[in-house]
Every structure is written in structure tokens, then in C-alpha cells.
Amino acid sequence: MGRGLLGEAGSRIAALEARTAAIVTDGHVGPLYAEALAASLQQHGLRVSIITLPPGEATKSYASLERVCDAVLEAKVERGDLVVALGGGVMGDLAGFAAAVVRRGVRLVQVPTTLLSQVDSSVGGKTGINSLHGKNLVGAFHQPSLVLADTALLDTLPIREMRAGYAEVVKYGLIDDPDFFAWCEANWRGVFDGGPERDEAVAQSCRAKAAVVVKDEREDGDRALLNLGHTFGHALERITYYDSARLVHGEGVAIGMCQAFRFSVALGVCPPADAERVEAHLSEAGLPTRLAQVPGGCGTVDELLDAMAQDKKVKGGALTFILVRGIGQSFIARDVPVASVRAFLQDENSTSRP
Amino acid sequence: MGRGLLGEAGSRIAALEARTAAIVTDGHVGPLYAEALAASLQQHGLRVSIITLPPGEATKSYASLERVCDAVLEAKVERGDLVVALGGGVMGDLAGFAAAVVRRGVRLVQVPTTLLSQVDSSVGGKTGINSLHGKNLVGAFHQPSLVLADTALLDTLPIREMRAGYAEVVKYGLIDDPDFFAWCEANWRGVFDGGPERDEAVAQSCRAKAAVVVKDEREDGDRALLNLGHTFGHALERITYYDSARLVHGEGVAIGMCQAFRFSVALGVCPPADAERVEAHLSEAGLPTRLAQVPGGCGTVDELLDAMAQDKKVKGGALTFILVRGIGQSFIARDVPVASVRAFLQDENSTSRP
Ligand SMILES: NC(=O)c1ccc[n+]([C@@H]2O[C@H](COP(=O)([O-])OP(=O)(O)OC[C@H]3O[C@@H](n4cnc5c(N)ncnc54)[C@H](O)[C@@H]3O)[C@@H](O)[C@H]2O)c1
Ligand SMILES: NC(=O)c1ccc[n+]([C@@H]2O[C@H](COP(=O)([O-])OP(=O)(O)OC[C@H]3O[C@@H](n4cnc5c(N)ncnc54)[C@H](O)[C@@H]3O)[C@@H](O)[C@H]2O)c1
Numbered sequence: 001m002g003r004g005l006l007g008e009a010g011s012r013i014a015a016l017e018a019r020t021a022a023i024v025t026d027g028h029v030g031p032l033y034a035e036a037l038a039a040s041l042q043q044h045g046l047r048v049s050i051i052t053l054p055p056g057e058a059t060k061s062y063a064s065l066e067r068v069c070d071a072v073l074e075a076k077v078e079r080g081d082l083v084v085a086l087g088g089g090v091m092g093d094l095a096g097f098a099a100a101v102v103r104r105g106v107r108l109v110q111v112p113t114t115l116l117s118q119v120d121s122s123v124g125g126k127t128g129i130n131s132l133h134g135k136n137l138v139g140a141f142h143q144p145s146l147v148l149a150d151t152a153l154l155d156t157l158p159i160r161e162m163r164a165g166y167a168e169v170v171k172y173g174l175i176d177d178p179d180f181f182a183w184c185e186a187n188w189r190g191v192f193d194g195g196p197e198r199d200e201a202v203a204q205s206c207r208a209k210a211a212v213v214v215k216d217e218r219e220d221g222d223r224a225l226l227n228l229g230h231t232f233g234h235a236l237e238r239i240t241y242y243d244s245a246r247l248v249h250g251e252g253v254a255i256g257m258c259q260a261f262r263f264s265v266a267l268g269v270c271p272p273a274d275a276e277r278v279e280a281h282l283s284e285a286g287l288p289t290r291l292a293q294v295p296g297g298c299g300t301v302d303e304l305l306d307a308m309a310q311d312k313k314v315k316g317g318a319l320t321f322i323l324v325r326g327i328g329q330s331f332i333a334r335d336v337p338v339a340s341v342r343a344f345l346q347d348e349n350s351t352s353r354p
Numbered sequence: 355m356g357r358g359l360l361g362e363a364g365s366r367i368a369a370l371e372a373r374t375a376a377i378v379t380d381g382h383v384g385p386l387y388a389e390a391l392a393a394s395l396q397q398h399g400l401r402v403s404i405i406t407l408p409p410g411e412a413t414k415s416y417a418s419l420e421r422v423c424d425a426v427l428e429a430k431v432e433r434g435d436l437v438v439a440l441g442g443g444v445m446g447d448l449a450g451f452a453a454a455v456v457r458r459g460v461r462l463v464q465v466p467t468t469l470l471s472q473v474d475s476s477v478g479g480k481t482g483i484n485s486l487h488g489k490n491l492v493g494a495f496h497q498p499s500l501v502l503a504d505t506a507l508l509d510t511l512p513i514r515e516m517r518a519g520y521a522e523v524v525k526y527g528l529i530d531d532p533d534f535f536a537w538c539e540a541n542w543r544g545v546f547d548g549g550p551e552r553d554e555a556v557a558q559s560c561r562a563k564a565a566v567v568v569k570d571e572r573e574d575g576d577r578a579l580l581n582l583g584h585t586f587g588h589a590l591e592r593i594t595y596y597d598s599a600r601l602v603h604g605e606g607v608a609i610g611m612c613q614a615f616r617f618s619v620a621l622g623v624c625p626p627a628d629a630e631r632v633e634a635h636l637s638e639a640g641l642p643t644r645l646a647q648v649p650g651g652c653g654t655v656d657e658l659l660d661a662m663a664q665d666k667k668v669k670g671g672a673l674t675f676i677l678v679r680g681i682g683q684s685f686i687a688r689d690v691p692v693a694s695v696r697a698f699l700q701d702e703n704s705t706s707r708p
Contacts, residue, residue: 073487
């Protein structure tokens with residue numbers, strides 16, 4: 001992790017002693033960085049292929065999985081060789097899943113190029129694609145052999161994507177680290193501008209995520225806390241058909257976290273001031289915080305509930321939510337009655353549509 | 355494992371404490387046994403869906419994987435619920451792979467209905483589908499929570515499939531158990547007729563396979579011995595386009611094992627008498643032992659070599675073979691020169707085509 005790491009990719013990846021590497025990237029990232037990465041790997045004796053897919057969430061599909069697996073096999077990646085995911089969370093999840101299943105598992109190197117993927121998706125080993133029935137419903141746990149997070153690559157990231165990733169940075173503060181949330185309030189501009197604060201935010205986020213994952217890799221328990229904002233957020237993504245023109249993942253998470261706080265306030269377990277403080281900071285950083293900010297709207301309460309019920313965090317028919325007692329005090333609430341969620345969403349809809 | 359176990363499926367599967375089971379089966383097996391299995395599960399309080407696919411190796415495809423995963427999700431299989439593979443190795447591999455990846459892994463019950471799947475594919479946790487680039491090149495290791503092998507189900511199995519599975523039974527003797535091979539020579543008719551010898555053969559085969567897998571689940575070492583006959587066999591399956599009218603898996607393995615013995619004789623490491631004894635027994639049981647017995651032929655030597663080189667048992671460009679010093683004395687030979695294989699195949703082609 002650090003600025004300028006891409007230049008060292010060859011020597012660091014060569015240490016894994018593979019013969020062949022298949023770089024999987026998308027049509028935005030590839031033209032910017034794939035050649036440099038490939039050259040660095042070739043210099044260190046690796047045979048390299050580049051597989052380029054269309055950018056965007058829609059690429060996390062069965063059809064892309066087939067395309068990537070076949071291309072990786074075509075590239076003669078054998079056991080012990082590497083798949084290198086170069087891109088954001090979409091490439092990381094897709095290429096990571098392909099690495100998990102080609103020859104029943106080859107090694108994976110993550111080179112995350114978005115803030116979101118550097119602070120979240122490249123850490124923890126979750127990979128997968130989307131199904132008609134919901135996001136990330138088909139996949140595997142497959143830990144990378146190496147993650148190379150070059151924070152300089154974020155210099156070319158569109159501001160909207162930068163903000164979306166920043167929502168996940170803030171999330172780590174909200175889960176269990178009020179001091180880090182306060183640090184974010186004071187330092188967020190440096191994160192966006194590429195100052196030393198960016199490296200600090202990425203490092204702190206990775207530490208926070210790794211600490212949770214180490215305790216609960218398979219998500220039987222505390223790992224679920226990382227889903228703060230995601231039950232609402234995924235429902236919004238579903239309802240907007242994963243159309244990034246309307247909503248990107250991190251925006252869904254930003255709105256979802258604010259909803260988790262407001263829902264917790266409504267349930268009487270969180271002070272309203274904390275919810276307001278969260279909303280104020282995310283707004284200041286340019287993120288949406290309310291349903292009404294989703295262009296084209298986001299459906300009726302029933303549609304939202306339906307979208308939520310199909311999310312995989314439904315266990316035995318009841319809804320599981322990550323709720324909060326305040327900033328940095330999240331907890332897992334199982335068996336949240338659908339009626340409470342409905343009442344809350346009705347209230348959200350009436351207050352957020354003036 | 356035993357005769358009549360299907361009747362107990364409900365109580366045994368209920369012990370896993372799932373709420374929902376998705377039975378995945380094929381168009382031959384479903385009509386014979388799916389209703390009985392479903393009824394037994396429902397009696398024990400499980401919600402059951404039945405997913406039926408076309409029979410045959412071609413069903414081990416990306417398209418089927420998508421179909422099964424979506425159907426399993428449609429059936430509302432959540433974490434802790436079950437996928438039940440009811441069928442031969444094709445259903446076991448496909449449904450097993452779907453179970454490995456739906457929600458990043460749900461539990462799997464194998465109800466193998468062919469001799470091959472009872473003695474081989476349902477044990478050991480390998481699952482997967484085929485790629486353009488070869489058989490089983492995309493998949494996962496996913497151990498079943500339960501395997502229910504009802505040997506009575508084999509009563510409806512076509513004789514050709516019975517023979518094909520029997521090739522795998524014989525394989526366990528050839529790998530490291532000369533006494534079991536001798537037992538096979540003496541008792542094979544009972545295995546086919548459904549006498550107590552069948553149960554004994556299934557039990558002994560599972561023990562043999564489990565013993566290998568326990569030592570080397572991920573196939574880094576000795577598990578490769580189970581591939582005796584498979585490098586040649588898979589090449590034959592490729593070359594006949596997995597067309598079961600021409601060749602089924604076990605027939606490829608039978609020819610492949612004879613080739614492994616003859617190749618070992620040609621390399622001067624195995625006594626000719628052992629190769630002849632293997633061939634005699636497989637022939638007696640009605641299995642093919644020579645390339646010339648493949649209807650429609652099996653290509654030129656170059657085509658065979660090509661098909662072999664694409665098999666996943668190629669490491670670092672060299673061919674890995676399982677060779678033998680005699681019956682029950684197999685070993686892994688790495689870096690077998692392609693020239694030796696070529697010479698052997700040329701010889702096979704000229705001697706087997708009179
Ligand atoms: N596996 C996990 O644990 C995990 C965790 C969180 C999110 N995710 C997944 O991650 C995905 C979202 O990831 P994302 O936000 O990185 O989206 P993304 O991969 O779609 O990237 C966002 C956009 O930025 C472009 N881009 C990426 N890097 C760039 C760069 N350096 N310069 C210019 N453009 C660049 C991409 O081409 C794309 O258009 C979702 O599918 C989500 O489900 C996975
Ligand atoms: N996972 C592993 O470890 C492993 C090991 C060996 C083979 N395999 C795979 O197994 C597959 C071959 O398995 P298979 O030989 O069982 O083939 P299969 O599943 O295609 O079954 C053979 C035929 O018999 C029919 N059938 C099955 N049970 C029947 C019954 N009781 N009565 C009547 N008809 C029945 C099927 O519909 C099919 O037409 C191959 O794809 C091979 O790669 C996997």
C-alpha cells in the first residue's frame with residue numbers, strides 16, 4: 001500500500017514465483033494502467049495476457065465469468081499461476097471469482113484502482129457475480145496472495161467514484177471507531193486531494209476491515225457489521241437496476257448508512273444528534289444521504305421491502321439489520337420485524353419528498 | 355451406503371436441520387426417483403424444489419450452472435439450506451459446484467445413482483463443469499455434508515453405465531491393492547447382478563478413495579494416483595466430443611488404464627503379463643480396452659497428443675502420467691517426454707488397427 005507502487009508490481013509479483021499471469025481489467029482502467037503493469041511483469045520474466053471487459057456493474061455476470069475463465073485458460077494459466085485483477089470492485093469480484101474456480105483455484109493478485117476497492121473489496125476474500133435474484137449471490141471465498149494498492153492510481157478516478165469509496169472509509173468509523181470518524185471529519189479533503197491523508201485513510205480502513213475478517217472470515221458472526229448501510233444500500237441498487245448513471249454502490253451505502261442511523265433513531269436506540277452528524281459529514285463530502293436524491297426515484301415502500309427481502313442477509317425469513325447505538329457503536333439486530341421497517345420507510349418517503 | 359437407503363433419506367437428511375432442499379436431477383433419474391426422495395424429505399418437514407436438467411455430459415456447462423444457481427436461489431435456499439444432487443457424476447459435479455458458489459456456499463447432499471458416482475465422484479469433494487478448453491477445468495472443492503449411496507438404485511442403470519462405473523472399481527485395485535483386483539476377478543458378476551458383492555465393492559471403493567483424499571484433499575500429491583487411466587481417458591473423451599453414444603467416461607478410463615499399463619510395459623517398468631491380465635479382466639466385464647474399439651475412431655496421434663496437452667494434469671509444460679510397476683503398484687511420473695508418448699501412441703495405432 002502506498003503511492004507509486006505500480007512501478008514495483010513486477011518485483012513484488014515475481015516473488016510469488018508464477019510463470020504466467022492473466023491480467024483482468026476493464027475498458028476504463030486497462031488503457032490507463034494495463035500496459036505499465038504488463039511491462040513490469042514481463043521484465044520480471046512472467047508471461048502476460050490482458051483480458052479487457054466492459055466497465056460497470058453489469059459485467060459481474062455469468063456471461064463475463066465464462067468469458068474470463070475461458071480467457072484465463074486460453075492464456076494457459078496453470079496451477080500455481082496467477083490471475084491479476086486490475087480495476088475497481090467489479091474487476092476484483094469477477095476476476096477473483098474466476099481465479100477461485102479456474103482449475104478449482106489458481107492464485108489471485110488484487111491491484112485495486114478505486115478508493116472503494118482499496119479500502120474494502122480487495123481485502124477479505126469475498127468474490128462473486130450478481131444473479132437475477134440479487135447482488136453477489138453467486139461467488140466464492142478466495143483470499144488474494146497479494147494486494148497492491150497504489151494510491152496514486154486514484155488520481156484519475158472520477159470524483160463521483162472517489163466519493164463513493166469515501167462512504168466506505170467513513171463506514172469503518174461508524175462501525176466501531178468514533179475517533180476515526182472524527183479524523184475523517186477533520187481530514188477528508190486531504191483524502192480527496194491525494195495528500196498523505198489518503199494513504200492514512202486507506203491504511204486505517206484496511207486495518208479495520210482485516211481485523212474483522214480475521215475474526216470471522218465466513219461471515220457467521222461479526223463480519224456482518226461490515227454490512228452497515230448495505231441492506232438498504234443493496235435494495236436501492238436493485239431498484240435502480242445497478243444503473244451507475246443513477247446510483248453507484250458507495251452512494252447506495254451512503255444513503256443506507258444514513259437510513260441505518262435514522263432507523264436506529266426511530267427505534268429509539270440512537271441519539272438523533274449522531275444521525276445528524278453522520279448525514280452532515282457525508283453531505284459535506286458530496287454524497288447523497290436521502291432516498292429523494294436518487295435520480296428517477298426509488299420506488300414504493302413495497303418495492304423497497306421486496307428488494308430488501310431478496311437480499312442474502314435474510315435468515316429464516318426475518319430481516320437482519322446492522323443498527324447503531326451511536327457513532328462507532330454498531331450492532332447486529334436479527335429478527336427485525338418487517339412492520340417496523342415498513343413504518344420507517346413510509347416515514348422516510350413522506351419526509352424526504354417535500 | 356446400502357440397499358434401500360432412499361427410503362431413509364428424509365430422516366437422515368432432516369438430521370442436517372435445514373429448512374429447504376433443492377433437488378437437482380436429470381431427465382432419466384428424476385422420473386424414477388425424485389418424487390420418492392421429495393416425499394421422504396417433505397415428510398420430515400423440509401420444503402422441497404425439484405430442478406431437472408437434460409441428461410448427459412453436455413449438461414456440465416456454464417449455461418447449466420447459471421440455470422441451477424438461479425433455480426436454487428429461486429427455491430429460496432438460504433445459508434444452512436441444502437442442494438441435493440440426485441443422479442450420476444454429471445449431476446453430482448454440476449449441482450455440487452452450484453452448491454459451492456450459491457451464496458458463496460450452501461450445504462450439499464449427494465445421492466449418487468450410478469455405480470461410477472457411488473464409488474468415485476460423490477466422494478472427495480471435487481465439483482465442476484467443462485470448458486471449451488477441457489473437462490472439469492472450472493469448479494470448486496466442496497465436500498458434501500452427507501452422501502447417501504443406495505445400491506438398489508443401480509438396478510435401473512443401463513448395463514453400459516454399470517460397466518463404465520465398474521472400470522473405476524477396478525481402478526482402486528490397480529492403484530495399490532492387488533488383493534482387491536483379484537477379488538474383482540473372482541466376484542465381478544455379483545457386483546453387476548446386485549448381490550452382496552455390489553455393496554462390498556462400493557464400500558471398498560469408497561474406503562480406498564477416502565483414504566487417498568484424506569491425505570491430499572487439494573491434489574498436490576498422492577491424490578493424482580486416482581487419475582490412473584484418466585490422462586488418456588480424458589483425451590479420448592475430448593476427441594469424441596463427450597458424445598456418450600461413442601464413449602462414456604468409464605469406457606475412456608478403461609481404455610486409458612489399459613494404455614497406462616501398456617505404456618508402462620513399453621517404458622520397460624511393468625511386466626507384460628500384468629498388462630495382459632488387466633486387459634483380460636476389463637474385456638471379460640464387457641469394457642473396451644483399445645483405441646480401435648471407439649466407434650468412429652479417435653483421431654490421429656497428433657490429435658490425441660493435443661487433447662492430452664490441454665488436460666489439466668499438464669504442469670509447467672511437461673506431461674504428468676500415472677504409470678505402473680505392476681497391478682497395485684501405480685506411481686506418479688512427472689516430466690514424461692512427449693516423444694515417448696508419441697512413439698507409444700503410434701505403436702498403439704498400428705497394432706490396434708489390424
Ligand atoms: N468483495 C467485496 O468484499 C466487496 C466489498 C464492497 C464492494 N464490492 C463490490 O465492488 C463493486 C464496486 O466497486 P467499485 O466502486 O470499485 O466500482 P467499479 O469497479 O465499477 O469502478 C468504478 C468505475 O471507475 C472506473 N475506474 C476504476 N479505477 C479507475 C481509475 N484508477 N481511474 C479511472 N477510472 C477508474 C471503472 O472503470 C468504473 O467505471 C460492486 O460490485 C460491489 O458489490 C465488493
Ligand atoms: N467429482 C469427481 O471426483 C468425479 C470423479 C469421476 C467422474 N466424475 C464425473 O462424473 C461424470 C460421469 O458420471 P456418470 O458416469 O455417473 O454419468 P452420468 O451422470 O451422465 O450418468 C450416466 C447415465 O445414466 C443415467 N442414470 C443415472 N442413474 C441412473 C439410474 N439409477 N437408473 C437409470 N439411469 C440412470 C443418467 O441419466 C445418464 O444418462 C463425468 O462428468 C466425470 O467427469 C467426477
